[in-house]
Amino acid sequence: MTSRPLTVGFDLDMTLIDSRPGIHACYLELSERTGTYIDADLAVTRLGPPLAEELGNWFPAERVEAAGDLYRELYPAIAVSATPALTGAREAIEAVRQGGGRAIVVTAKYEPNAKLHLEHLGIEPDAVIGDLWAERKAEALREYGARVYVGDHVGDVRGARAAGALSVAVATGPCDEGELRAAGADVVLADLAAFPDWLAANRTLFSRYRESPRA
Structure with missing residues (x-):
């Protein structure tokens, strides 16, 4: 060896x-785009697990995948520069x-x-x-x-x-x-x-x- x-x-x-500021902003935009309420203040207190787990608290199971795709699409323009x-x-x-x-x-x-x-x-x-x-x-x-x-x-x-x-x-x-x-x-x-x-x-x-x- x-x-x-x-x-x-x-x-x-x-x-x-x-990543809390950027993720918070991204959740707010996702909520606006989908018309689905997301408590962004709460969500950013429990970062760590995969995105789908958090989205499952706000979207029905059949919408989680699409919501995740949209979140990841929005993320670069919203979250990256806001994150120190x-x-x-x-x-x-x-x-x-x-x-x-x-x-x-x-x-x-x-x-x-x-x-x-x-x-x-x-x-x-x-x-x-x-x-x-x-x-x-x-x-x-x-x-x-x-x-x-x-x-x-x-x-x-x-x-x-x-x-x-x-x-x-x-x-x-x-x-x-x-x-x-x-x-x-x-x-x-x-x-x-x-x-x-x-x-x-x-x-x-x-x-x-x-x-x-x-x-």
């Missing part, structure tokens, strides 16, 4: 970016790179829109994999040989554990520290600003490891 540098996976919404990076996002990616590692983004968001966010903010991970939620995130984490996965939701913790990766949680999303620890997070940080110091203190634990199929 050969060894490879550390690969760290990151979630996107409420981990690297504060979260504190420490760029520095977290750079901390992985400075040690010769790779940073990937694994998200439940529609992959083309996830890439638009990162391009707009000038954040350049080594790979972006979308449309994966909770345990299914393990598919990409295993493929890329990620040993650490950083996310804000209990679903991210489950994805990390399913992949056999260390779960580093940040309390910047809808789940508080207690929920994240109860779900099995190995480490909980207040936000990504604390990640570079944590990584520097623990890098020797992950600096080299066995080659994965994609590594």
Whole structure:
């Protein structure tokens, strides 16, 4: 077996970016276009799960797919420019790179829109994999040989554990520290600003490891 540098996976919404303003605006436009009431204030308090799950709270089952298609169509013009990076996002990616590692983004968001966010903010991970939620995130984490996965939701913790990766949680999303620890997070940080110091203190634990199929 050969060894490879550390690969760290990151979630996107409420981990690297504060997508609440853009998503809020997109839900309001979707509501206007479809004539269907959506409580955008409520919806943005529970970001993380796939879009279809949230739309199922507002649309009958037979309309969810069409509503999702329209939402994704509206999204680039409405949501991308309204969405800032979260504190420490760029520095977290750079901390992985400075040690010769790779940073990937694994998200439940529609992959083309996830890439638009990162391009707009000038954040350049080594790979972006979308449309994966909770345990299914393990598919990409295993493929890329990620040993650490950083996310804000209990679903991210489950994805990390399913992949056999260390779960580093940040309390910047809808789940508080207690929920994240109860779900099995190995480490909980207040936000990504604390990640570079944590990584520097623990890098020797992950600096080299066995080659994965994609590594």
